[in-house]
Amino acid sequence: MQGANRIVFLSMAKQLQHVVIPCADARLFKIPNSCAIDQILYQLALNTMSSGHRYGAFLDAAITAAKLAIYATYLEQGKNLRRTGLLHHVEPKRVKEIVQEVQSALTEGKLLKTLASEEPKYLICFPHLWLKQYPWNPGQPRVGSSEFSAAEKNQIEKILPAQLPNAGVITAFQLTELLQLLLVESNKHSPSNQIVLSEALEEHIKLRLLESGTVMQIELMGVGSLYALARTTYSPKDKRERVYSMLDDVADFFRLMQSWVDEQPDVLRGLETFNVAPERKQEALQELDVMLQAWADKYHQDDGLPMVLHMAIGPEEE
Amino acid sequence: MQGANRIVFLSMAKQLQHVVIPCADARLFKIPNSCAIDQILYQLALNTMSSGHRYGAFLDAAITAAKLAIYATYLEQGKNLRRTGLLHHVEPKRVKEIVQEVQSALTEGKLLKTLASEEPKYLICFPHLWLKQYPWNPGQPRVGSSEFSAAEKNQIEKILPAQLPNAGVITAFQLTELLQLLLVESNKHSPSNQIVLSEALEEHIKLRLLESGTVMQIELMGVGSLYALARTTYSPKDKRERVYSMLDDVADFFRLMQSWVDEQPDVLRGLETFNVAPERKQEALQELDVMLQAWADKYHQDDGLPMVLHMAIGPEEE
DNA sequence: GCGAGGTCCTCCGCCCCTCAG
DNA sequence: CTGAGGGGCGGAGGACCTCGC
Numbered sequence: 001m002q003g004a005n006r007i008v009f010l011s012m013a014k015q016l017q018h019v020v021i022p023c024a025d026a027r028l029f030k031i032p033n034s035c036a037i038d039q040i041l042y043q044l045a046l047n048t049m050s051s052g053h054r055y056g057a058f059l060d061a062a063i064t065a066a067k068l069a070i071y072a073t074y075l076e077q078g079k080n081l082r083r084t085g086l087l088h089h090v091e092p093k094r095v096k097e098i099v100q101e102v103q104s105a106l107t108e109g110k111l112l113k114t115l116a117s118e119e120p121k122y123l124i125c126f127p128h129l130w131l132k133q134y135p136w137n138p139g140q141p142r143v144g145s146s147e148f149s150a151a152e153k154n155q156i157e158k159i160l161p162a163q164l165p166n167a168g169v170i171t172a173f174q175l176t177e178l179l180q181l182l183l184v185e186s187n188k189h190s191p192s193n194q195i196v197l198s199e200a201l202e203e204h205i206k207l208r209l210l211e212s213g214t215v216m217q218i219e220l221m222g223v224g225s226l227y228a229l230a231r232t233t234y235s236p237k238d239k240r241e242r243v244y245s246m247l248d249d250v251a252d253f254f255r256l257m258q259s260w261v262d263e264q265p266d267v268l269r270g271l272e273t274f275n276v277a278p279e280r281k282q283e284a285l286q287e288l289d290v291m292l293q294a295w296a297d298k299y300h301q302d303d304g305l306p307m308v309l310h311m312a313i314g315p316e317e318e
Numbered sequence: 319m320q321g322a323n324r325i326v327f328l329s330m331a332k333q334l335q336h337v338v339i340p341c342a343d344a345r346l347f348k349i350p351n352s353c354a355i356d357q358i359l360y361q362l363a364l365n366t367m368s369s370g371h372r373y374g375a376f377l378d379a380a381i382t383a384a385k386l387a388i389y390a391t392y393l394e395q396g397k398n399l400r401r402t403g404l405l406h407h408v409e410p411k412r413v414k415e416i417v418q419e420v421q422s423a424l425t426e427g428k429l430l431k432t433l434a435s436e437e438p439k440y441l442i443c444f445p446h447l448w449l450k451q452y453p454w455n456p457g458q459p460r461v462g463s464s465e466f467s468a469a470e471k472n473q474i475e476k477i478l479p480a481q482l483p484n485a486g487v488i489t490a491f492q493l494t495e496l497l498q499l500l501l502v503e504s505n506k507h508s509p510s511n512q513i514v515l516s517e518a519l520e521e522h523i524k525l526r527l528l529e530s531g532t533v534m535q536i537e538l539m540g541v542g543s544l545y546a547l548a549r550t551t552y553s554p555k556d557k558r559e560r561v562y563s564m565l566d567d568v569a570d571f572f573r574l575m576q577s578w579v580d581e582q583p584d585v586l587r588g589l590e591t592f593n594v595a596p597e598r599k600q601e602a603l604q605e606l607d608v609m610l611q612a613w614a615d616k617y618h619q620d621d622g623l624p625m626v627l628h629m630a631i632g633p634e635e636e
Numbered sequence: 637g638c639g640a641g642g643t644c645c646t647c648c649g650c651c652c653c654t655c656a657g
Numbered sequence: 658c659t660g661a662g663g664g665g666c667g668g669a670g671g672a673c674c675t676c677g678c
Binding site: 027029031032033034035036037038039040041042043044045046047048049050054055056058059061062063064065066068069070072073076083086087088089090091105106109111112114115116200201203204207208211239242243244245246247248249250251252253254255256257258259260261262264266267268269270271272273274275276277278280281283284285287288289291292293295296297298299300301302303304305306307308309310311312313314315316317 | 345347349350351352353354355356357358359360361362363364365366367368372373374376377379380381382383384386387388390391394401404405406407408409423424427429430432433434518519521522525526529557560561562563564565566567568569570571572573574575576577578579580581582584585586587588589590591592593594595596598599601602603605606607609610611613614615616617618619620621622623624625626627628629630631632633634635
Binding site for chain 3: 090
């Protein structure tokens with residue numbers, strides 16, 4: 001393995017631009033026999049899972065939400081296990097476990113299995129860990145491993161893109177080590193919910209990192225692969241910012257609508273459906289935008305009650 | 319059992335107004351370590367489960383949503399089982415099962431476990447079935463069972479509220495029979511997803527019916543209970559209409575925001591935060607309402623493109 | 637790389653029962 | 658009617674392996 005005069009052939013450094021079928025509306029099919037909640041759940045699942053969360057993580061989050069709902073009922077029903085169980089069709093024994101789990105989360109700070117803000121930590125934190133563990137300064141060889149001769153290292157570097165973060169190029173083994181380390185750190189941070197890095201999980205994470213363009217794979221003919229850090233942040237799509245805004249908006253919109261259902265004062269729901277002439281569409285949207293801002297400005301007063309307004313407008317469905 | 323001169327004492331006909339702890343914000347606790355998606359899931363769980371859906375039904379719906387997301391990825395990835403599995407950390411074998419399940423739902427019309435499909439039909443349809451099976455006409459005795467003497471029947475009827483649907487009063491046994499029948503009908507309608515009426519499930523449904531005020535229980539001292547239909551519709555809270563509107567709004571708002579993320583044309587997102595003086599609040603909200611309608615009217619044109627606008631405004635969180 | 641097949645373990649959604657306060 | 662035990666079944670998430678293409 002240790003390179004004598006072995007010839008290192010490099011395939012194109014590829015950023016794994018996989019064939020993505022131009023089937024952008026794959027996700028738009030109508031769910032047969034569904035209601036509004038089903039639609040919302042589907043939207044959530046799409047956003048969650050296509051941003052890199054595991055399938056199981058989404059299910060866990062949904063289960064956690066349901067457990068919290070059970071806990072809320074439990075409190076509302078005067079801490080009556082049996083009754084709560086009956087209302088939700090859950091075994092009283094199970095209700096008790098759930099209540100204890102939620103309580104220990106609320107008081108002792110134990111963590112529930114939520115999506116915990118962000119993308120999976122092992123994806124978000126990965127670039128930072130790499131930069132820390134394998135720093136690189138201009139002038140040094142990128143390839144740290146002693147498996148390669150100076151000539152080989154040179155050859156490898158030639159094929160790398162010009163603009164790379166200041167991080168070393170590492171071997172497959174080192175990559176696995178990094179992932180291992182990441183999980184250990186992550187587990188240290190949250191003592192419950194211990195994750196073990198199974199082979200299956202490792203492969204999943206590697207594919208996510210490659211597919212998102214965070215990591216770049218350099219194939220060496222016959223002797224495995226090297227890996228380079230391509231970006232300092234994990235970002236599955238460049239729409240990231242917009243996706244976050246969307247989810248925040250939806251969550252807060254939901255909260256407001258719930259207040260509206262509960263007939264809280266000072267909450268207004270607006271719903272307008274109408275038809276607009278195509279040629280006046282832009283004009284209309286622009287006028288609305290200006291109008292709203294003017295309205296908010298007009299009534300704004302620094303020491304007043306903080307208010308928030310959410311709005312979305314677009315073509316009607318069907 | 320068959321009544322001779324047995325004295326039938328009735329406890330107060332009770333509509334089971336159970337003690338509800340004035341802990342209306344039980345459901346408002348902050349989820350530790352959560353993100354927007356977690357909040358949305360929690361809102362969904364609360365609404366789903368407090369409207370009578372089973373705990374397991376919500377989980378099933380979430381699982382179905384995740385399966386659909388997997389199917390979407392599968393299509394996007396050019397029908398590559400292994401890759402899809404890797405991306406979402408699911409066994410390829412499992413992916414295959416999921417794909418087949420979704421496909422047979424889309425093509426053969428097999429039903430997925432959505433909330434709509436399992437919409438507590440057994441709650442919604444129950445009053446109608448009762449009316450059909452045990453009709454009652456003014457003048458007849460309400461109590462059909464031959465277990466009771468005319469005097470006893472009279473005694474029972476005196477205790478009933480004045481305004482009841484035109485349905486007979488039935489025994490516990492007949493109630494169970496009704497539930498049984500309901501499940502059979504429901505299963506006939508959807509050959510997959512067979513539900514069996516276990517004792518636990520029966521108790522769950524009965525409590526839901528009582529707790530929602532759909533059914534009324536009349537306790538006979540020592541000799542079991544009778545049941546009367548109190549309303550012709552199942553409505554857990556009187557907020558039902560508003561809840562539906564909310565969920566529809568949120569789902570459609572979500573759809574529009576998704577279009578905004580994808581930078582579709584003609585989609586506008588609006589977000590305004592500002593402070594308003596308490597004394598001008600009402601004025602401001604009213605002006606906004608009027609302004610929006612005027613705006614929609616101004617640009618409306620019968621043969622134009624159908625557009626929809628969603629808005630919610632209220633106090634900011636915290 | 638891909639699909640197809642098999643095996644294992646564990647958790648948990650459900651089902652039922654009893655008994656003491 | 659409540660809590661607190663008991664026992665049991667089945668499905669499915671998760672992980673592992675080999676084989677043939």
